[in-house]
Amino acid sequence: MKQIVEQALALWGMRDAKWSLVAARENHVYRIDLGQTAYALRLHRVGLRSDAELRSELQWMAALGEKGVGVPTPVLSTEGLYLHLLQGIQIDMLGWLPGRPLGATGSGIDHEDRTGVFHTIGREMARLHKISDDWSPPPGFSRWSWDRPGLLGKTPLWDRFWENPTLTAEDQALFLQFRKVADHKLRHLESKLDYGLIHADLVRENVMVDSDRVWLIDFDDAGFGFRLFDIVTTLLKNLEEPDCDLLREALLTGYRTERQICTEHLDLFMALRAATYVGWISSRLQEDGSDLRNTRFIETARNLLTRYLDTTRINGRNQ
Incomplete structure (x- = not known):
């Protein structure tokens, strides 16, 4: 990758910059240091996203940042482009963000004011939704959809x-019974639910905390979807926290300081989100640590799907 990184630095006019690999998951991310300024160079996994999808992600992030949402700032190359292709690899550059991740799976939440930070996350999520609704995507804008077929x-x-x-x-x-019931329910609900551009992956690792400010990172899974899906993605990973109910209330209260949302069907979306992880891990079962994650995903989904179906049956009998 050394040759590609050096070619990329030339495209951004940073030949003399120092660089180091900081992450190698879906994408390879390098920290670039040029003088007193740091950047994040991303080399995207081949075939994960189309050029149009990545350009759209960067255009959207730029628009959000201009309106004050805490997101990475896309950096134009010397040719005035956000995205370049080198040896078949898609490459872009973002501003480096301060702070630290809110936490990581299995390690808890790394913050003294837990409800306070969830209130802030809820507020920023709502601002992201509101600003996205007011924004007119440019021609050719392309992101996938977490709609009923997508789920x-x-x-x-x-x-x-x-x-x-x-x-x-x-x-x-x-799982098959849940899919049938949930699909039937969504068919009747989808036209009434709040829908638009969402981040879709606001888990602890993707929230950077810097004093009283939060930054929302990693828009790989972002696209069009139900706003409840964004909310439950944040809540789902905290079900085992002792103050789970307080975190949920803080998140929703923070959200509602910026815009309103109906949470009547939150349990349906909690179950839907849990089910998606069981699908996601299916193609990654050979990766290190996948056995434990797979077991955890299935157990969480089993509990939430069972609870949702039981509630649906009870409500059906009472109607």
């Missing part, structure tokens, strides 16, 4: 969760 269709965005090869027969029956 429950024949080819969901994160794979067919009901076909995870490690599911027991009992679990598969549960």
Whole structure:
């Protein structure tokens, strides 16, 4: 990768910059230091996103940043472009953000004022939604959709969760029943639900905290979707926290300082979000640590899907 990084630095007029690899997950991310200023150079995984999708992501982030939302700032190359292609690899540059991640899976929340930071996350999420609704995407804007087909269709965005090869027969029956019930419910609800551009991955690792400010990073999964989906993505990873209910209330209260949202169907979306992870891990079962994650994802989904279906049956009998 050394040759590609050096070619990329030349495109951004940073030949003399120092660089080091800081992350190698879906994308390879390098920290670039030029004088007193730092940047993040991203080398995207081949085939993960189209050029149009990546340009759209960068255009959207730039628009959000201009309106004051805490997001990475895309940096134009010397040719005035956000995105370049080098040896078949898509490359872009972002401003480096201060602070630290709110936490990581399995390590808890790294913040003294837990409810305070969730209030702030909720407010920033609402601002992201509000500003996105007021923004007119440029021609050619392209991002995927976390809509009903994207969640429950024949080819969901994160794979067919009901076909995870490690599911027991009992679990598969549960997942299939949930898919049927949830699809029926969403068919009647989708036109009434708040829908638009969402981040779709505001988990602890993707919230940078700097004093009383938060920054929302990693827009890889961002696209069009139900706003409740954004909210439950943040809540889902904190179900085991002792103050889970307080964190949920803080997030929703913070959100409602900027815009209103109906949370009547929050439990449905909690179950939907849990199911997506069971699909996502299906194609990654050979990766290190996947066994534990797969078991955790299935257990969480089993509990939430069962609870949702039980509630649906009770409500059906009471109507």
